[in-house]
Amino acid sequence: MKQMQPRQNYLGPGGWVWAGKYKLERYLYLLHRITGLGILLFLILHLCMTTIFRIQGQDVWEATMALLHNPWFKIGEYLVCAAFIYHALNGLRLILQELGFALGRPTPPVYPYKDALRKKRPWTIAMIAVIAILALVFFYDFIVGGW
Amino acid sequence: MTEDSIKQITLKVQRYNPEQDSTPHFQEFLVPVSRGTTVLEGLLYIKENLDSTLTFRTSCRMAICGSCGMLINNYPHLACHTQIEEFHSDTLTIKPLPNLPILKDLVTDLIPFFNTHKSIKPYTIRHETEEMENPTAEFTQTPQELETFLQFTYCVKCGICISACPTSASDKLFLGPQALAQCYRYCADNRDEGWQERFLLVDTDHGVWHCHLAGACSEACPKGLDPALAIQLLKRRLTSQAIGLRKKQQSSPVASPITETKAKVPFPEFTAKES
């Protein structure tokens, strides 16, 4: 008899973005990864700028600063700032909940089913509201601070 | 049932025959549907009347065997537990569960999944080998102690949580929400003493620590389990164990032998009276 190999059907990293119609927390998981990578990228760039370019003398440093003085980098800076706010606050939520706090106790599954995260969703939404407010405040600051 | 209560619905089913096809494709079937028709009944209608080569797995048709998990309109469901009416749509797309290998059409290979489940030792472990080999009585447990893990015992091993989990989508070695939740289920059971063995198995990069709380498993689980909660409670146990703050769980004792029996309760008056 011919042996057939099963067909692999892993969604891969694409599955982080879309695997079906899921609710909030699955997308917060994705955003946490993206903001984490974004902050890391910024950190590497920042360290490069302030070390490699800086030690090459004032001319190189000033040329770099002139290059950075454009709206796109300002927008980028604001995005890093917003990412930082999100990553920090959502990270606090994750630390708490992953240590089993603020999730409640196991309850018998009585229909309609409600899992622990769904029960705590109002708090998660409140956290998102705080993030949004802070992001707006910083946005205002960036605008007033001048582009 | 009146004629006009029957509607025609299109089921767009993903087909894949490993002997003939190089990639999966969709095939459409027109299926009569009335109030209460489940997706599984729709598939059975196709198999009986339209195309007997359609392959899917089913057994109990009442959400207790966990055979019929599939992706229906982009969300994992048990086909026998889902009515076509719920979707308010004239077309349903049916695909096999993702993150599990496809054998044929809608049938996924659950063997690796079952093996992962087995790997976390899903059975009671006790230090008293003699009692385990030749049991004399049951281990006692109060209803309150049972409640702490009862909900996690309802798992039917359908694989739906694996298909919902974003970590399972990209990490092939991840133990997955099902096995981790079952690990907690046994560790939280005070009749069990095997936590040390199980902690070693799940305290790894591909174990509990790769769960980042997307919560999709609990959202999708058709049996109302909360694998996400179980995994976080397991992390809590591992962490408190590591920092030395874990409260010792008292193992339940073997029930003492019955020494006295109560007198039989007589049948109430209203039951069969001899005339």
Ligand code: SF4
């Ligand atoms: S935890 Fe729920 S979704 Fe996962 S295998 Fe068990 S019953 Fe299925």
Ligand code: FES
């Ligand atoms: S047929 Fe058993 S769960 Fe659907």
